[in-house]
Amino acid sequence: MAQTRKASRFIVPVAVAGVAAATIGLVPALAASGDPDLPEITAQQLIEKIAASDTQTLSGTFKVSTDLGLPLDGLASGLASGLGGGGGGPASADPTEKLTQLLSGSHTLRVAADGPERQKLTLLDGSDEYSLIHNGDDVWAYDSKSNEVFHEKAPAGEGPSRAPEGDAELPGTPKQLADEVLKAAGDTTSITVDGTAKVAGRDAYQLVIKPKQSGSTVASVKIAVDAANGTPLKFTLASVEGGKPVVDAGFTKVDFSKPAASDFAFKAPEGAKVTEGAAEKAAEEAEGAKENPFGDELPGGLGEAFGLGAGSGEGGVNVIGEGWTTIAKLDTGAPAPKTDEAPKEVQGLLDSLGDKVSGKFGSGTVFKTKLVNALLTDDGRVYVGAVTKDALVNAANADK
Structure with missing residues (x-):
């Protein structure tokens, strides 16, 4: 987690x-x-x-x-x-x-x-x-x-x-x-x-x-x-x-x-x-060691087995496309939270930030800015890049 x-x-x-x-x-x-x-x-x-x-x-x-x-x-x-x-x-x-x-x-x-x-x-x-x-x-x-x-x-x-x-x-x-x-x-x-x-x-x-x-x-x-x-x-x-x-x-x-x-x-x-700064960093590292005594990588390839690898696969990041339309994909392995169960004020905020979308990939929400957009699918995948909403949906459809 x-x-x-x-x-x-x-x-x-x-x-x-x-x-x-x-x-x-x-x-x-x-x-x-x-x-x-x-x-x-x-x-x-x-x-x-x-x-x-x-x-x-x-x-x-x-x-x-x-x-x-x-x-x-x-x-x-x-x-x-x-x-x-x-x-x-x-x-x-x-x-x-x-x-x-x-x-x-x-x-x-x-x-x-x-x-x-x-x-x-x-x-x-x-x-x-x-x-x-x-x-x-x-x-x-x-x-x-x-x-x-x-x-x-x-x-x-x-x-x-x-x-x-x-x-x-x-x-x-x-x-x-x-x-x-x-x-x-x-x-x-x-x-x-x-x-x-x-x-x-x-x-x-x-x-x-x-x-x-x-x-x-x-x-x-x-x-x-x-x-x-x-x-x-x-x-x-x-x-x-x-x-x-x-x-x-x-x-x-x-x-x-x-x-x-x-x-x-x-x-x-x-x-x-x-x-x-050096003292602060040492304190942060000590606190991190308490949470995970193995550091960022578990021994014997166990990190990969538990989806904690830094490469492809669940918990890792894949790169789709090239140049200006490069998209990073992250598979969280967990369903997206149901925003319709959130308080009305929170729902309003999420609605103002995101657009509901659907396609071959299923359904999800595109959270948008003028530069970087991110598609969060209902099954927990994230696609993000300096690309349009349609480009994210197309990438998710092709990746399904």
């Missing part, structure tokens, strides 16, 4: 959170009137320009807006809190909890970077500030609202956007995000240059990436690339549903000169509660 909870927590919410968490180094830029007149450039040349970019130093301000299309205000924030952990989870200054606020709404951030050893990110929410500082072997996080500090040692080269240990590293800068998108592009992708723009006072080319496949929820990915140094300045992810972009992120001010060393210095304020 614990493994089922762990797997479902990974599949559905992380798929949604991945995009927002990856935009930590991005934001919606302010475009000036009139597009700059720049020399023509091909998509291949612009991709090469991004790849050759070696921006080591910068400082500036950016904004990030995320709109997953959830019908209730604050629901995305609720998902974010769940991802950060619950039930006595991480300290409020822990980055794994705090930065998931970027899952919803609009946020203003300040950023500074001086090579791979020093970066600083400050999230501004009204009069409160949350700062994340990587300076050499130390990562510090400070939440002014709670007056709490989180600290842990980090290997050199791992900045404040690094993922928690055991998870895949999330892109943390505009260039890293652009690199990930371009690396994933193949025969299923169209890449073109669509004019120019003015971003944070800089001349930029517009690189547009679109799926060739039908069935994806992604309409396009647009990356504004600095014409002088190849640094991505703005990232916009649009949904086939239209309306506001799912992610609109870009610099509003940017300076590529070297920040002052004092920008990365940190000392815990007097009276602040300081949590050491």
